Amino acid sequence: xxxxxxxxxxxxxxxxxxxxxxxxxxxxxxxxxxxxxxxxxxxxxxxxxxxxxxxxxxxxxxxxxxxxxxxxxxxxxxxxxxxxxxxxxxxxxxxxxxxxxxxxxxxxxxxxxxxxxxxxxxxxxxxxxxxxxxxxxxxxxxxxxxxxxxxxxxxxxx
Numbered sequence: 001x002x003x004x005x006x007x008x009x010x011x012x013x014x015x016x017x018x019x020x021x022x023x024x025x026x027x028x029x030x031x032x033x034x035x036x037x038x039x040x041x042x043x044x045x046x047x048x049x050x051x052x053x054x055x056x057x058x059x060x061x062x063x064x065x066x067x068x069x070x071x072x073x074x075x076x077x078x079x080x081x082x083x084x085x086x087x088x089x090x091x092x093x094x095x096x097x098x099x100x101x102x103x104x105x106x107x108x109x110x111x112x113x114x115x116x117x118x119x120x121x122x123x124x125x126x127x128x129x130x131x132x133x134x135x136x137x138x139x140x141x142x143x144x145x146x147x148x149x150x151x152x153x154x155x156x157x158x
Contacts, residue, residue, distance in 0.1 A: 032158055039151050044126060047146050050080075051128040055142045058088055058132050062096065062139035070097030077144070084125060086144045088132070096140060124148060 054073060061070035070088045074097055077083045081101075088096040127145040131138055 032155065035158070036151070036155060039154060040126075040148075043146065043148070043151055044128070047126060047128040047144060048130070050077075050083075051130040051142055051144045054086065054144065055130040055132045058142055059134050059139065062088065062090060062132055063134050067097045071099070073097075074099035080146075082146045082148075082150050084145045084147050086142065089141045089143070091138055091140050 054077070057073050057076075058070055061067070061073060074086045074088060077086050077099055078101070083099075084101050086099040088098070090096045125145050125147050127143060129141055129143045132140045132142060
């Protein structure tokens with residue numbers, strides 16, 4: 001075998017390895033991005049469902065103007081560490097009851113009470129708002145904010 005043939009085969013081998021490495025990196029990045037968006041969509045869906053459950057459980061508190069019962073309903077969210085804040089708003093748009101995670105020192109971000117059915121993306125957080133109704137009559141809204149720590153922890157596992 002001539003020396004030039006040996007050098008050519010070596011370069012070809014290195015080129016093949018580099019091509020395969022780049023292809024694997026691109027494929028890995030695409031899979032991680034796909035997982036990120038799928039997890040974020042799951043988080044949005046779960047937060048929307050949780051907002052609806054809290055809205056349904058807050059009907060009596062708003063109907064009977066009982067902020068203490070509303071606060072107790074929101075306080076049930078403390079078992080979910082990713083929930084940073086939640087708020088109940090009356091039909092007039094005023095804050096009725098609020099919950100804040102203890103290490104989160106700022107109040108829940110206020111949104112217009114007219115946002116009855118929305119999912120929002122805030123700075124490093126997601127939020128969902130659902131209307132509270134009784135026999136078709138609007139009583140108010142619930143807003144729940146969640147951080148993305150569960151999403152980031154899961155992605156770090158990759």
